[in-house]
Amino acid sequence: MGLEILxxxxxxxxxxxSVYALIALGFVLIFKATEIFNFAQPxxxxxxxxxxxxxxxxxxxxxxxxxxATLVLMIVVAAVLEMLIVRPMVGEPVLAxxxxxxxxxxxxxxLTGLIWGYEELQFPKPFSSDPLVVFGAVMxxxxxxxxxxxxxxxxxxxxxxxxxxxxxxMRATAEDTTTAFLMGINVKRVFTASWAIASVVATxxxxxxxxxxxxxxxxxxxxLKALPAMILGGMDSIPGAIIGGLIIGVAExxxxxxxxxxxxxxxxxxxxxxxxxxVMMVRPYGLFGTKExxxx
Amino acid sequence: MAVTRFCVRNYRQDLRIxxxxxxxxxxxxxxxxxxxxxxxxxxxLVFIACVSGVSIIGALGLSVLTGMTGLISLGHAxxxxxxxxxxxxxxxxxGWPMIACLPAGAVMAALTGAVVGIPTLRLxxxxxxxxTLAFQFITQHVIYHWESLTQSDKGIKLxxxxxxxxxxxxxxxxxxxxxxxxxxxxxxxxxxAMSRTGRALVAVRDRDIAAExxxxxxxxxxxxxxxxxxxxxxxxxxxxxxxxxxxAPDHFTFNQSVLYIAMIIVGGMxxxxxxxxxxxxxxxLPEAINALSGPLATAYPALAPRIGGISVVVYGMVIILFxxxxxxxxxxxxxxxxxxxxxWPYTY
Numbered sequence: 001m002g003l004e005i006l007x008x009x010x011x012x013x014x015x016x017x018s019v020y021a022l023i024a025l026g027f028v029l030i031f032k033a034t035e036i037f038n039f040a041q042p043x044x045x046x047x048x049x050x051x052x053x054x055x056x057x058x059x060x061x062x063x064x065x066x067x068x069a070t071l072v073l074m075i076v077v078a079a080v081l082e083m084l085i086v087r088p089m090v091g092e093p094v095l096a097x098x099x100x101x102x103x104x105x106x107x108x109x110x111l112t113g114l115i116w117g118y119e120e121l122q123f124p125k126p127f128s129s130d131p132l133v134v135f136g137a138v139m140x141x142x143x144x145x146x147x148x149x150x151x152x153x154x155x156x157x158x159x160x161x162x163x164x165x166x167x168x169x170m171r172a173t174a175e176d177t178t179t180a181f182l183m184g185i186n187v188k189r190v191f192t193a194s195w196a197i198a199s200v201v202a203t204x205x206x207x208x209x210x211x212x213x214x215x216x217x218x219x220x221x222x223x224l225k226a227l228p229a230m231i232l233g234g235m236d237s238i239p240g241a242i243i244g245g246l247i248i249g250v251a252e253x254x255x256x257x258x259x260x261x262x263x264x265x266x267x268x269x270x271x272x273x274x275x276x277x278x279v280m281m282v283r284p285y286g287l288f289g290t291k292e293x294x295x296x
Numbered sequence: 297m298a299v300t301r302f303c304v305r306n307y308r309q310d311l312r313i314x315x316x317x318x319x320x321x322x323x324x325x326x327x328x329x330x331x332x333x334x335x336x337x338x339x340x341l342v343f344i345a346c347v348s349g350v351s352i353i354g355a356l357g358l359s360v361l362t363g364m365t366g367l368i369s370l371g372h373a374x375x376x377x378x379x380x381x382x383x384x385x386x387x388x389x390x391g392w393p394m395i396a397c398l399p400a401g402a403v404m405a406a407l408t409g410a411v412v413g414i415p416t417l418r419l420x421x422x423x424x425x426x427x428t429l430a431f432q433f434i435t436q437h438v439i440y441h442w443e444s445l446t447q448s449d450k451g452i453k454l455x456x457x458x459x460x461x462x463x464x465x466x467x468x469x470x471x472x473x474x475x476x477x478x479x480x481x482x483x484x485x486x487x488x489a490m491s492r493t494g495r496a497l498v499a500v501r502d503r504d505i506a507a508e509x510x511x512x513x514x515x516x517x518x519x520x521x522x523x524x525x526x527x528x529x530x531x532x533x534x535x536x537x538x539x540x541x542x543x544a545p546d547h548f549t550f551n552q553s554v555l556y557i558a559m560i561i562v563g564g565m566x567x568x569x570x571x572x573x574x575x576x577x578x579x580x581l582p583e584a585i586n587a588l589s590g591p592l593a594t595a596y597p598a599l600a601p602r603i604g605g606i607s608v609v610v611y612g613m614v615i616i617l618f619x620x621x622x623x624x625x626x627x628x629x630x631x632x633x634x635x636x637x638x639x640w641p642y643t644y
Contacts (some may be wrong), residue, residue, distance in 0.1 A: 037422050088620050094421050099561050100619050102554055106612030114605035202435050224429075231426040270437040273430035277415070280427050284418040 003057040007137040009253045014214065017148035017249020022205035023226035024241035025157075026198030032174035032236055033194035034090055039101040040081075041202055042223025048203025049123070049219065050116055056124050064124040067207060071200055078199035079192050087191065105191035105220070113217050123210035125256040142212035154242060155205060157197075169296065170194060192217050225252075228276035234289020242285065248272045303641060319452040330475060334468040342467045348579045349474035350536045355559040355575040356485045357528030357566065364564035365521035366501030372529055372556045374435035377548030378529025380537040381439060384452040387537075394457040394464075398534045405530025406523045413522030417515050432550050440545045451544035452538055457573070469540075474535055481528060486568045488524070497521055498566075506642035527608065558611070560616050564627025571625040581614065582607050 022204055030038045051073050055066040074101025085104060089097050110263045127141040156173045161167040173180040173190040201225075209219065248271075256268030285291045334342050358372045379401035386392040386400055412431055416424050439446050446452065455472070456465040464470045488494045496517050499507035508514045538544045552612055555578060560566075563574020585607040593600040 033423075037425075051550050085616060085620070089388065092619075092623075094425075095362065095557070095561070095565075096619050098368065098425065100558060100616055102557075103612040103615030103619070106554075106610075107616070109392060110608030110610075114602050114607075117602050118604075119326075127427065188325075227426050228430060231423060235422055264441050266437065266441055267319040270434050273433045276425060277430050277434070279424060280419060281415045284423060286423070 004135070004137040005257070008136065008259055010250055011137070011139050011147070012165065013250030013253035014142055014246060015140075015208075015249070016144045016253065017229075017246035019144050019205045019209045019222075019245075019251050020209075020229040020243040021245025022150055022153070023200045023223050024230035024245045025154075025229045025238060026202045026224065028197045028236065028238055028241045029194050029201075032238075034086070034168060035099065036086060036089065036092070038086075038095050038195075038198065039098060040105040040108060041106045041198065042220040042226065043112075044074065044208070045206035045223045046112060046217065046220045047077070047206075048199070049106055049215055050112055051207035052203075052207050053116075053121060053123055053210070053215055063124070070207070071203055074107030074199045074203045075196040078195040081194040082192050085194070086186065087188075090191070104240050108218060110215055116215075116217075118217055121215040123215045125206075126211060139239050140212055142208070145246040146208040146212065149204060149208060157201075167192065181193065225272045228272040230257045231286055232276050232279055236290060237286070237288035240286060240288035248275065251275055318434030334471055339467060344470055344476050344505075344579065344583060346471050346539050348576045349471070350479040350539060351556075351559065351575040351579050352478050352534035352572050353474075353481045353535065354415045354439055354529055355556055355563070355571045356481050357532060357565060358556045359524045359560045359568070360488065360497070360528065361484060361521050361525035363560050363571065364494060364501060365497040365518065367518065367521060368421075368425050368552070368557075369423055369428040370374065370436070370523070370553050370557070371412070371432035372525075373548045373550070373552035374432045375405045375409060375529035376533030376536065376552070377435060377439055377482065377525040377545075378408055378550065379533030380528075380543050381452070381529070381533075382532035384454050384537045384543050387453050387454045391455070391461075393633055394538060395459060398531060398538075401537075402527045402530040405533065406527035409522040409526025409529075410519055410537030410626060412526075413519040416522070417518055425602050429550070432553055434550060436545065439548070446545070447547070449544055451542045452543045465541075470539060470550070474539070477531065477535065482568055484570065485571075489568065491568075493517070493520070501566075558615050562614065562625050564625030565629050569630070570625050572619075574631065583609050618634040 023045055026041050026044070027038060030036055031039075047149055048070055052066050052070040055061050055069055055284075057061065061069065079151070085100060086265060089100050102158055118201075125142070130141065132139045134139050161171055169180065169185045170190050170193060172185055173187055174185070177187060182235075204222075206219070207224065213219075213222075225248060225281065226245060229245040230241050231244070233242070233244030252268040252271035255271040259267050318510075333345055336514070337345070340365065354372070354376055358369065358376075361367050361369055372544055381400035381401075382404040383397040387394070387397045392400070412428070416427055419427055442448075443512060456463055457470060460471075462469075464473060488500075496507070496512045497520075499510070499512055500514060500517050501519075533548070536547070540547070559574040559578045560571050562577055563572065564570025589603050589606050592606075593603045618625060624631070
């Protein structure tokens, strides 16, 4: 019995962890390309989920069509945001950049509240709600699909960055913007592309999260936990973001179940932050981050 | 020559807190207006002035840490919450008088600030941001869930603020407590900025390695910045607790921390006057939006629960527009207006 509960908790944890990992991946992609830390990433996730919801409920599109349409829509939104708001801020001090994206987060959250309201909405379930029983452990199908979708997406991105010329030019820009520019890479387009890709992964995360929870503006707070995930892995490491996300997802689920009787209810909500505080004391650059060497 | 005479100040003038006689005159007028405020302003305006005063103190605290020293904190509201809850618990459960509760709240926050400051010594930039964010969420969580001490979302009701047998429980009277403390904090912050310590903090902000090489003890000054900042934040929190009378966990959330950063940015980073202007601006902004959106809510009752979104959107837009169009903040605008009039016939 104990083992089955553990397995269930781990699967749920991995599903949440996948969501964190995807958002964190978006953070890292944008940060590596543009040195901008996008606090609006959780809001992009939320916006994506709401778009999908609107397309499915009002336009009556089937799930897959709505999913694709949402991705296209979000790419456009992210590209416009990047050009209008973020590009003037490239190279500005860290605080200014953070605040611009925090302001953006507010705008998106406020607009979502204005349009769709603040109450919980039930996202139309694309997967059957019958539980899946594996080795006696009962699993939510949506969670299993989330894990699978994340895995597929990650492999796709791995191949994209390794073999496609667009992916290579993004990596080159992340490595050294000036040199990449001199080598003839269209750096502006890379910046926009990094925002587009980040919004795609965020949207996937948002839709997946909505399938096994509810749709509400507070969702973005859950997305904020991708921050500790990303910091845990190291800010400039893509594998770090993914591993960090999974660690946080599993750890908070286990903590919620096993430590609740000792540390009180709701310990799972802050487990992520406690973990990141401890890791930061030991490894100030995260688990896989590169240590910055400063020269005066 | 005639122009530059007005624009350039010599070194001796720069060392003074108020650089010119005209600054003294305008300050005197401001002082008279502020001291007589409860007699000519309505109750609502006095309350807004009180909230502005508390926000000014809080924002000054953050400006020491973020504006002067360059350590970005997303946990400022948590320090205010610590101060507020310390004061509230001591007031409600231990029966301490206000004169003891206010400093106790500030000291509690300062001690926590020192503890939080230590691990953050190794952290920089965004790693620091997320660590302070973690501190914010953990504090928020503890306040909410430690029910036996904080009574969670039922909140704590404070005893009436008394000084020497005088009840200061009305906004009219408590206004003066806030006014005095706000002025003292502003003067001390200004003084700190102009002292050796303040210059050391600015050096740490501008290039910490270079600062260390010229002999500034990095750890000492970074922790000092945390302690001073959280002391002021704790004081602001304790004052806020007495002002409101009943505090609950949602007064000190992550959004409040963001609000305080917005204040110092909108005002103009690292300047005392700018911080004051920014705090007042960010207090008035939601009031103005509410005044405008209130009629909208009565006209379209169906929209009423969603109308709150407007203020969130406007607030976000203000931050974005300031950062893109006016990075110097209100202080920059103020300087430009002043220069325009000073150099008047010769403006370009």
